[in-house]
């Protein structure tokens with residue numbers, strides 16, 4: 173059985189590495205330099221970095237140069253999210269050398285463009301399914317964007333390679349992942365799923381690992397690492413098989 177991939181997160185707002193609660197603007201706790209955070213996760217043995225431009229996601233500007241600097245400094249694979257909604261922002265994201273990008277709002281608001289870039293870029297494109305209940309949210313998680321399962325069926329048909337599933341109610345709360353949601357998504361798609369939101373302990377990571385046979389490929393870990401609930405080295409050891 174393949175091991176669960178871990179993706180430590182660096183979310184950037186106003187030039188700083190931050191964590192939010194439920195993705196709400198204004199709930200930030202700041203953790204300093206995004207480059208230092210990313211280098212620390214890399215030194216600790218990460219194989220992936222989940223890098224998010226929160227200003228671009230919220231529409232409050234962007235951190236494009238800093239994001240490119242961080243992505244460019246990494247020897248590990250980078251998954252880039254936030255504000256990738258058109259040809260120009262996609263080109264800028266891919267030019268950072270990242271391994272793949274996550275599209276959120278675009279998958280809800282401009283489905284034709286998303287179908288086109290999936291066809292052009294294959295597994296360099298993942299879709300972030302950010303949900304409250306079973307309703308998708310876009311534009312910094314401030315607007316409803318349709319039903320999770322209808323959108324998933326459409327994206328599957330268009331050849332989307334991978335989904336990053338975030339339970340907004342769990343994100344940044346250290347309350348444990350929504351394992352039921354992950355199981356439900358895996359039951360309706362054969363594409364790999366990256367779990368996001370709520371990880372609080374090594375036991376949470378072990379519980380997500382048990383879903384690898386059902387289709388969960390990875391888990392994004394944010395607040396728990398910054399809050400020092402465990403170290404990344406401990407996390408990597410916990411999911412090693």
Ligand SMILES: O=C(O)c1ccccc1N[C@@H]1O[C@H](COP(=O)(O)O)[C@@H](O)[C@H]1O
Nearest residue numbers: 195229253254255274275276277300312
């Ligand atoms: O990661 C967060 O905490 C987050 C919070 C609020 C909005 C977005 C967030 N992150 C990721 O950003 C992309 C969506 O950006 P866009 O809609 O494509 O501009 C998605 O991967 C979210 O999970």
